Amino acid sequence: MSEKKKNSVNAEDLEILGEEGKQYVEIDGVKIRLARPMDLPFKWVGNRKLVDQMKSCWFTAGPGDLPMSPRLVGKPGTGKTVLAYSVGKMMEVPVFFFQATSDTRPNDVLINTVIIETGAETSKVEYFASTLISAMILGGVCVFDEGNRMQEKAWASLAPLLDSRRYIESIEVGCLIKAHPNFRFVSTMNDDASCFELPEYIKSRLQPTIMVDNPDRSEERRILEANLPHTAPIILDYVADFLELAHRADERYTVREGIHIANYAGKLVNYEAECGREMDPGDAVIISVEQILGVRQARYIKRVLWEERAA
Ligand SMILES: Nc1ncnc2c1ncn2[C@@H]1O[C@H](COP(=O)(O)OP(=O)(O)O)[C@@H](O)[C@H]1O
Ligand SMILES: [Mg+2]
Structure with missing residues (x-):
């Protein structure tokens, strides 16, 4: 491994630039555009116990007490996405969605580069933070939807984010970004055959499992x-x-x-x-x-x- 020293930034120290809907941050002179949070008409009805369990996972008693990143498991259609979103909204922080698919590449979950033509023979690169990175920077909730549709290699870069380190490493920007203290994560998982089995090291970070069953x-x-x-x-x-x-x-x-x-x-x-x-x-x-x-x-x-x- 190269001995190049990795810079590290704390998300909460970053200045959020631009106006609503077109926000960005600058890290080491690199401008990174942030994604927008979601505003949906979903509202959870019923089962308070599931809401309280989710809130407990995300509760912290003080500095040094880290939130947990639960996974919501159940058959398709039992209300996992609505539950995750609604509890995020109840916390009064921005809620971001990441839709995982079998085509999701490692970069898609972190920072994407887009080449923009600026003239006949000129182009520039722009950086776009995923919804996950945007939640990490702004201190919001990331609902990582249908996480077990995503392959292991895309999960791998999230390992340090989901344990006590709470950072991701961006090759594009060449630095570590440490999550905002208010960042919260939940992944929904469908209990069906079209999905991947997650590797143990990821499963062990996505704890506890909250089962979402058919209501009465x-x-x-x-x-x-x-x-x-x-x-x-x-x-x-x-x-x-x-x-x-x-x-x-x-x-x-x-x-x-x-x-x-x-x-x-x-x-x-x-x-x-x-x-x-x-x-x-x-x-x-x-x-x-x-x-x-x-x-x-x-x-x-x-x-x-x-x-x-x-x-
Ligand atoms: N407890 C609930 N409160 C409100 N709507 C619900 C609830 N459970 C399920 N729904 C509705 O059922 C549908 C499926 O829920 P969804 O969260 O998409 O399921 P899943 O993510 O488990 O596949 C949605 O249209 C949602 O509005
Ligand atoms: Mg869903």
């Missing part, structure tokens, strides 16, 4: 209502019953599909009403399930309706 019926009913304020209550009831039966039968689908089903069923009924016709809400939910999950899955909703009519 009353909570799921509230989630449907919060996401679909224009849908008739009876449709939300049917879909909550449908999901409850499907979960009991260990089907893979979650409240995410429930939202699509209730949304479509509600639109069928509302549109028919608009045309001066009438559609039975139960029938609308059957059609919706058939078109969203397939004909076979409609047996659960048919059972719900049959039991209701028999009662």
Whole structure:
């Protein structure tokens, strides 16, 4: 290894230049453009315990007490992304998203260089901080979404950031950047076969594991209502019953599909009403399930309706 001495900067000592939306910092004369935080209409409904566990991970009792970087694990659609984002917002700091994919390269998670043509034969290099680096510099939350879609070589550069060192090393800028004390990290992970198994040294840094499971019926009913304020209550009831039966039968689908089903069923009924016709809400939910999950899955909703009519 070369003996070249590495400069090191503390993110909290950096001056944030530029205006909102076009912020940058200068490190050793290199200008680095920061990414923008996300503002989304997500709001977590229900399970307080998960919120408290996330907040506990990120809580620090004083200087020297470091936050933890949990991973949220569960089936696709159980609410991991919404949970991570909502808790970040509750902390009243900027929240950044990083969407991991199997194509994410090591540089994508750190600082990217972009070559910009400035004339016929001239060009210059500009540096763009990833959302992760921007969160580290500004003291925000980074929601590293679907982290187990990303390959090990991209994770490797994050190892020092996720342990007590809390820094990353940028080859581009030639220095170590130490995270702002308010920087917080969480990674969501889908529990499905399309993902990579993370290496042990990364897993051991992403602790604890918070499992996000299907909520119970009353909570799921509230989630449907919060996401679909224009849908008739009876449709939300049917879909909550449908999901409850499907979960009991260990089907893979979650409240995410429930939202699509209730949304479509509600639109069928509302549109028919608009045309001066009438559609039975139960029938609308059957059609919706058939078109969203397939004909076979409609047996659960048919059972719900049959039991209701028999009662
Ligand atoms: N507890 C919850 N509160 C509010 N919305 C939720 C909740 N759980 C799930 N949702 C909704 O369900 C959908 C799937 O949630 P998402 O966070 O994307 O799941 P995941 O990241 O686990 O795949 C989103 O549309 C979200 O709005
Ligand atoms: Mg997600």
